[in-house]
Amino acid sequence: MKGNAMVDLREHERKALSALKKLGGKASLEQIVNESGLSDSAVMRAAVTLRERKLLRIVEDKQTLATLNVEGRSYARKELPERRMIDALRKLSGEALLGRVVEKAGLEGQFVPIALGWIQRKKWATLDSKTKTLRISEKIAEGSDERLLKLLADKGHAVVEDLGSELQEAVQILKGRKLLNVEEKTRRIIEITDAGLTATKKGARVTAEVTQLTPELIISGKWRKVKLQKYNVAAQVANTWPGKKHPYLQFLDEVREKLVALGFKEMTGTAVETAFFNFDALYTPQGHPAREPSGVYYVKSPKYGSVNAYKQILENVKKTHENGWKTGSSGWRYKYSTKEASRLILRSHTTCLSARTLLSRDLEIPGMYFSIGPCYRPEVLDKTHLTEFNQVEGIVVDKDLTLRDLLGVLEKFAIDIAGADRAKFVPDYFPFTEPSVELRAYKTGFGWIEFGGSGIFRPEVTLPLGIDVPVLAWGLGIDRLFMLKAGIDDIRQLFTLDLDWLRRQEVT
């Protein structure tokens, strides 16, 4: 369309441009808003597109804005203290004792030294220091500071650059008296260009423009005649927060899948457990510190569950604790309480599920089992401790399993589950395993991680449950692994209530 002098303008652009012209071709954003009746954002949008089309330009300049602060406003209401003092002195016929002047002026104590100071500085009066008498001077003019105070009180603010030199000095004085706030602001001035002027003179062709394409426009075919408004495609739009899985639960899902792929079967149980399965069946004596109220949560009511289904097993366990029974052990050598065995607690580990599995009619030999579930211990919550946490634990049951097999399982976990480069083994301790092994996994970028505790169930555990083959027991420190992967250094973050954090987690 070369040579076509007509300019296509949208409605709001035309309005903005003619408002600018009316304002003398140069105005601030606010002025155009007032003149045109458009909204702030419409004027801004128009200004941006018109600038791109070189019909106007936007000049930024810095300006200093002065406003009264709280104290300044109170001074403006009552006048400056020195003015109040001099007015009172005048009423006392120009000469009076300081005390009387203060009284007459009704001046608050803290203002007396300020008023005196300024009166003398402005040479409005003299003070005879011996007689404490004030004597008024001949000429007392209204100071520029007072004028500025009035101006600011009336208008609310003043642009320092627009003030005369006297008032500019007054700004400095009142600023020094801490009555003003002075701040720099950037002001946008919009100026019409020659091209813009020409465009308004020639008359712009205004196109009917449409923001939203509607079904009505499509069906009626009107869409052919209207112009669809151009959008700023880089503009900020509303956020969308998709549905997502919890990152830690998703990690547990992956661990579960890997264990299943390795041939492990899932075991489940309840949060509330009898002390029998959580401790006794795992050869943890009834006086063990882990059974103190500082080591395990006890249920308030009901206090006791039932172990009636395990009469024979309970008898075996009791004897094993007391004297080793047929296990070849000396036992813990104390008097075992059957009542204590039925005490209800919140499980402090999921090893109780392994004990239940070993007793189950469905136990398969060879068998590999795992569980993932919450465990509870009376800990105060901090960066490294939770009172409720998830454990991944399990067992491998088969004849002829040895410590070498245990290390093999652990190494497999380190590589398949932790994605480690190599594993090493350190002596560990659990009341129910011997030998006991701690697994450490080395992963590039992470270093050595304590990745698990394990061992071979003691004969004092397996034989009373009627199991005469070796049982390898293991537990994995998956929380540490997840924290390293997610870059978290506070374990409490796993159970975070912070929705924004969850929304911003990357999907992996």
Added chain:
Amino acid sequence: MPTIDIDYAEFEKLLGFELHRDMGKVNEVLEFVKGEVKLWDEKAGVMSVEIKDTSRPDVWNIEGLARTLRGFMGLETGLREYKVGKPIVEIHVDPRLENIRPYIGCSVIKDVRLSDPIIRGFMHMQDKLDQSYGRNRQRTSIGLYDFDLIKSPLTYGVAKPTEMSFVPLGFEEKMNLKQILQKHPKGIEYGHVVNKHPVYPILLDAERKVLSFPPVINSNDLGKITDQARNVLVEVTGTMNETVLNTVKIVTLSLIDRGGKAFAAKVHYPKEKAPVVTPNFEVGSMDLDVEYVNKVSGLRFTANQIAELLPKAGYRAEKVDGDRVRVYVPCYRVDVMHPVDLVEDVTIAYGYNNIKPLWRRLPTTGGMRPEQALLDVARELMVGLGFQEVLTYTLTNPENLFAKMNVKRGKVVELANPKVQTLTCLRNWLLPSLMEVLSNNLSVEYPQRIFELGKVTLLDDKKETMTRDEDWLAAVVSHANASFSEIKSDLDAFFMNLGLKWQIKEAKHPSFIEGRTGTAIVEGTNVGILGEINPQVLTRWKLENPAAAFELNMQKIAKTKHKPIA
């Protein structure tokens, strides 16, 4: 797990080996005793070592630790011989102690050279043994005395609370036993061990001078050890004879390792004719089958190899024949109960990292629990419906479960010994957890759509544990226009995609607005609830936006589905 404070300079001295304050090296060495440096105060020259092994009180002190490590490091292998001289002190035990604290064991160690760090070490050991092995002095408690101030025979007797007075350790005036329990910090701390009895234990010497009020406090005159003391009396009282004897043994050995010479004590119990002599340093013995070692370890050790490895762990071992090794167990190894304990020491001495791991894929079929497939599908669906999954504790408090939900207080599993003020019971429904999430995110952008699939615990007296756990699913939407129809539309989509037939019937529930509440019925079973949250509930959670929610029992839904989702 006990954590013990170790003076580094003393540690190197006892070890007879320089580790040059290299924590990596110290930790490597400590692995032999399942220990790890947790804190290292360089200024004080003290390291805090955590010992995982709760059954080896003999390594919960600097002397025992060094003794065991010297073996594994090859500095001193085999059995360390300990001797005790003939009894030089006698104790008579009062029959009235039988149901209070019946057992006592003593020893005397002469010519000990004490210094401040050594005394600090002993005090620390006493503390650790009292706490962990002695179960906070319930089971055993230790007293150390300047033997030169004491005249044998001693009487371990009883006294009424106001009958006897003495100056307790750290105080200047006399107090009777009752006053000690009321005023002395140790009395306040440990009074509960004895105060249920009409009379309290008391230990006196031949001149009826008070040694101590076990297990509470020693006398300030006799029971204070300074670096001036040359001869020390060790005394342990308790409720379990074996623990008492083991404790006397362990404390005495530490003093011997510091250059002292031990002498025994004779304890006369009321019902026993023959006196009991303490401490007993008798060495135990056990025959270890080579085959058993190899069966457990998966290695091929010979009797000779086993006999060479065990001395590193402080045992004396002699090959009996090709199949058997006779093992002499040092008296302080109170943890050795079964030959398997020796096998572990063989493998630790051999080095876990010298054993080649063996991975054998057993012919098993892996599998998740049966409900898992449905639960996974349910979570996928919720995510597809635009809900963010959250994870909250199953522990909560009745205030959240009932009062804040406008529900009458019901029965749930409450803890007898809660540790965190806000976590005192197990939840019996999920919605309160979601409300808590909402109320923690008032300034986070709305709409908020969240869900959780998790465990709830319900009381059930037909079960062994008097409870059953179920998987439930709850979802909530909250924003300025959240409504019943929005949540119903989500629930409808959920059911439809699970291939279920469902209907919604009007219902009442105090957490929801009346007339905007429904139950979800699947195949005739009530599986859950949905509705707009009662503004009363919103207010109690300090929420400013309307919310609508549903909660479903996934266990019931799993049962109504005829065919499991494969």
